[in-house]
Amino acid sequence: MAYSTISNTWPPSVRYLATICRILSLCVEWNWIAKLPKITQFEEPDVRVRWKPRPVITTLIQAIAMDWLKEVALFAVATGMRADEILSLTWSQVDTARSHAWVTHGRAKSKRARAVPLNADALAVLERRRGIHGSMIFTRAARSGRAVAKISQVDARMFERACRAIGIEDFHFHDLRHTWASGHVQAGTPLMVLKELGGWERIEMVQKYAHLAPTHLAAHTETVTFWSQQTLEKKQPPLLAAVGA
Incomplete structure (x- = not known):
């Protein structure tokens, strides 16, 4: 079975193209077609967000x-x-x-x-x-x-x-x-x-x-720390020492 080059007058979605390419790859793997057809790759356009204060x-x-x-x-x-x-x-x-x-x-x-x-x-x-x-x-x-x-x-x-x-x-x-x-x-x-x-x-x-x-993430930034948390633990006296005192 032979396939010609796949082309369109408008760029399709990258996600749709990825699905099509995966299906065609499986067709080659299963010997349903001889080789992959040539597919023009398109980049998905940037989402335009224009706003003013x-x-x-x-x-x-x-x-x-x-x-x-x-x-x-x-x-x-x-x-x-x-x-x-x-x-x-x-x-x-x-x-x-x-x-x-x-x-x-x-x-x-x-x-x-x-x-x-x-x-x-x-x-x-x-x-x-x-x-x-x-x-x-x-x-x-x-x-x-x-x-x-x-x-x-x-x-x-x-x-x-x-x-x-x-x-x-x-x-x-x-x-x-x-x-x-x-x-x-x-x-x-x-x-x-x-x-x-x-x-x-x-x-x-x-x-x-x-x-x-980004502020909705700020409350979670201190959940995992390394240096500052370690420094704080060193400043605090051990529990046993505190009890003995």
């Missing part, structure tokens, strides 16, 4: 010219919701008395509905939006200046313009979600809790933020 985000939001985009950006960094989840949010999906919003399964990337706790920043945004539209929370004024229109997507050019105005490069609207997640991890939110808050499907999806919170 609170003062920078505050300055960025203030630099956004459009009021509706400013409110959407603030709501994004306050809740960690994705742009589509925010723009499709209706008043029937929020309960300000209980400080919660709900993302429907149809809008969630994971196709799982979830509750989103609302902090003071998010509630303040909702209060300012109240009364503008009967059903939609985030809308913008139509060209006539009288009616309001549904927002289909974030104005990426306006967001980029605000970034340039304050000297930020390579920062996109979705990075507000990364900023929200990074802030949670640095404040001590466990990764499993963050997974549920952000609506990620697998824990591996939030592992990319784990390095931002």
Whole structure:
């Protein structure tokens, strides 16, 4: 049986390739095929995590010219919701008395509905939006200046313009979600809790933020020591000597 070179128009996952190579190696070992086919190896792309500290985000939001985009950006960094989840949010999906919003399964990337706790920043945004539209929370004024229109997507050019105005490069609207997640991890939110808050499907999806919170390991660093523990034991008198005294 002959096989040609395996190639793709996009780089597959390294893990999938490793599995395929192992299967083919076994096929050669079992004499099912004459030799291994040539497989192009690809490197898995680096996970992009782009976030900014609170003062920078505050300055960025203030630099956004459009009021509706400013409110959407603030709501994004306050809740960690994705742009589509925010723009499709209706008043029937929020309960300000209980400080919660709900993302429907149809809008969630994971196709799982979830509750989103609302902090003071998010509630303040909702209060300012109240009364503008009967059903939609985030809308913008139509060209006539009288009616309001549904927002289909974030104005990426306006967001980029605000970034340039304050000297930020390579920062996109979705990075507000990364900023929200990074802030949670640095404040001590466990990764499993963050997974549920952000609506990620697998824990591996939030592992990319784990390095931002090394403090959760600090309590265990003194469990195993060598030099300092030995020095401390030498300074303490033997138990028998202490009893005899």
